[in-house]
Amino acid sequence: xxxxxxxxxxxxxxxxxxxxxxxxxxxxxxxxxxxxxxxxxxxxxxxxxxxxxxxxxxxxxxxxxxxxxxxxxxxxxxxxxxxxxxxxxxxxxxxxxxxxxxxxxxxxxxxxxxxxxxxx
Numbered sequence: 001x002x003x004x005x006x007x008x009x010x011x012x013x014x015x016x017x018x019x020x021x022x023x024x025x026x027x028x029x030x031x032x033x034x035x036x037x038x039x040x041x042x043x044x045x046x047x048x049x050x051x052x053x054x055x056x057x058x059x060x061x062x063x064x065x066x067x068x069x070x071x072x073x074x075x076x077x078x079x080x081x082x083x084x085x086x087x088x089x090x091x092x093x094x095x096x097x098x099x100x101x102x103x104x105x106x107x108x109x110x111x112x113x114x115x116x117x118x119x120x
Contacts, residue, residue, distance in 0.1 A: 004046065004118040007031075011071045011115040015054065018066040020074065028071070031117065032078035035087065044088040044120040047072045052109035053096045061095035068093055071115045 009031055011024040020028070034040065049068030051060035068091035076084065101108035 004120045007045075007117040007119055009117055011067070011117075012110065013067055013113045013115075015052070015109070015113065016063070018063070018070040020070065024071075025074075028074045028078050032075055032082070035075065035079045035084075036082040038086065040119065041086040044090060045075075046090045046092055046118040046120060047075075048116045048118060049091070049093040050098065050100075050112060050114050050116070051096050052112040053099070053103040054109065057095055061093055064095045065091065065093035067113075067115050071117075 009024075009027040011027060012021045013019060013024075014021065035045075047068040049064035049066070049071075051064045051067075053060070055063075072089050072091055075089065096103075096112070099108070099112045100114070101111040103109050103112060
């Protein structure tokens, strides 16, 4: 990801789920509109999932990949007017690696349960 640029939306999830929170659903709409307007034509968007540190590493990796897939699918569904052949939409997952906050608090774990969007 070293040569990639992180976009501003971050998508959040409830513990142990792949369900987007309400604010994340509005971020889906904004990103879908940008895709429909051709802002990312010829580029690749990578949806990268993360988990908090609760549970074992293999489960967290699967959960983080599921979260990335959830966001990718939501974007595809919301960008119904887009020509998705003009860009690539990929997923990646890091599980509990690379936390943004300390996992010792509810707030920190909530911050770590996320999907970031990177532009390649």
